[in-house]
Amino acid sequence: MWRTGPGRDPRNMPTVIEVTDLRKSYGGRAVVDGVSLAVEEGEIFGILGPNGAGKTTTVECVEGLRVPDAGRVRVAGLDPVADHEKVARLLGAQLQQSELQPKLTVREALELYASFYPGPLDWAPLAERLGLTGKLATRFGRLSGGQRQRLFIALALIGNPRVVVLDELTTGLDPRARRDTWKLIEDVRDRGVTVLLVTHFMEEAQRLCDRIAVIDKGRVAALDTPAGLIRRSAGATVISFTPSEPLDDHDLVALPALASVERKDGRITLSGTDETVNAVITLLARNHVTAHQLRVVDATLDDAFLDLTKEEAA
Numbered sequence: 001m002w003r004t005g006p007g008r009d010p011r012n013m014p015t016v017i018e019v020t021d022l023r024k025s026y027g028g029r030a031v032v033d034g035v036s037l038a039v040e041e042g043e044i045f046g047i048l049g050p051n052g053a054g055k056t057t058t059v060e061c062v063e064g065l066r067v068p069d070a071g072r073v074r075v076a077g078l079d080p081v082a083d084h085e086k087v088a089r090l091l092g093a094q095l096q097q098s099e100l101q102p103k104l105t106v107r108e109a110l111e112l113y114a115s116f117y118p119g120p121l122d123w124a125p126l127a128e129r130l131g132l133t134g135k136l137a138t139r140f141g142r143l144s145g146g147q148r149q150r151l152f153i154a155l156a157l158i159g160n161p162r163v164v165v166l167d168e169l170t171t172g173l174d175p176r177a178r179r180d181t182w183k184l185i186e187d188v189r190d191r192g193v194t195v196l197l198v199t200h201f202m203e204e205a206q207r208l209c210d211r212i213a214v215i216d217k218g219r220v221a222a223l224d225t226p227a228g229l230i231r232r233s234a235g236a237t238v239i240s241f242t243p244s245e246p247l248d249d250h251d252l253v254a255l256p257a258l259a260s261v262e263r264k265d266g267r268i269t270l271s272g273t274d275e276t277v278n279a280v281i282t283l284l285a286r287n288h289v290t291a292h293q294l295r296v297v298d299a300t301l302d303d304a305f306l307d308l309t310k311e312e313a314a
């Protein structure tokens with residue numbers, strides 16, 4: 001059903017999307033302020049960032065929908081603006097709501113978009129995979145938000161693209177449809193397609209992305225694997241417990257590599273590194289305090305994201 005190709009081999013994969021020192025301003029305000037990133041063939045590359053960080057502007061420059069003020073963008077070696085036709089043939093993108101006629105049925109939309117590409121996928125299995133088979137005769141204007149979203153994903157994939165750009169992939173989908181869509185995107189990647197994914201869902205990014213660029217205020221704040229982002233955030237390990245005896249605040253804030261400390265309903269939650277955890281255990285032993293319901297967990301991507309994009313104190 002999909003473009004066949006070798007599975008992803010992380011060694012020496014060629015770069016498919018190259019963004020170098022990209023800049024874009026609106027009304028004198030830099031919304032993309034020197035973004036550089038390189039996406040390798042066959043990876044799912046995530047872009048995370050707060051609202052207004054410049055994520056969509058960046059990916060729209062990759063799609064050739066916006067013209068950069070400065071910097072260089074290449075997709076498979078092509079300039080998305082100067083070589084727009086060629087790039088459009090190898091790149092699948094999620095449409096915006098306004099880009100589809102409300103009177104078009106799901107089947108007509110799939111057939112129409114398949115006709116734009118030289119070697120499209122067979123739309124019927126794709127529609128089946130996205131749970132759209134029962135909606136083929138329904139007009140776009142009468143689809144629910146989640147059904148529209150699924151159709152947009154189908155249309156992004158119908159051309160059997162080499163690169164697919166998905167902005168807010170699963171926004172509006174129910175939990176089952178979201179999980180089905182993740183599986184579909186993993187299958188797409190496993191067949192060698194490169195995926196550029198903008199998302200606000202940390203679970204989605206952690207599960208799907210091989211690497212992630214965190215964009216904040218128009219710049220790349222960090223670029224790493226999900227595990228790497230978590231490791232490099234200040235509070236990579238979280239320890240929580242309810243002490244049998246009160247613990248002194250001075251002792252807690254003096255713990256090594258401590259990133260945060262919180263007390264709630266007699267429970268203490270600390271984040272830091274393994275060194276912090278070891279020091280807590282020593283502190284408890286020294287004070288003959290028992291830790292009830294002791295839990296030590298790795299921080300999530302959510303924690304890392306908040307740490308990487310936190311507002312600096314004025």
Ligand SMILES: Nc1ncnc2c1ncn2[C@@H]1O[C@H](COP(=O)(O)OP(=O)(O)OP(=O)(O)O)[C@@H](O)[C@H]1O
Nearest residue numbers: 026027031049050051052053054055056057058200
């Ligand atoms: N055509 C435009 N004219 C003026 N300002 C714009 C235009 N497009 C985007 N902006 C502004 O640029 C900034 C970045 O927008 P962008 O859509 O790239 O952010 P984003 O990171 O995708 O945000 P979100 O997560 O909210 O979708 C925002 O402040 C937005 O208002």
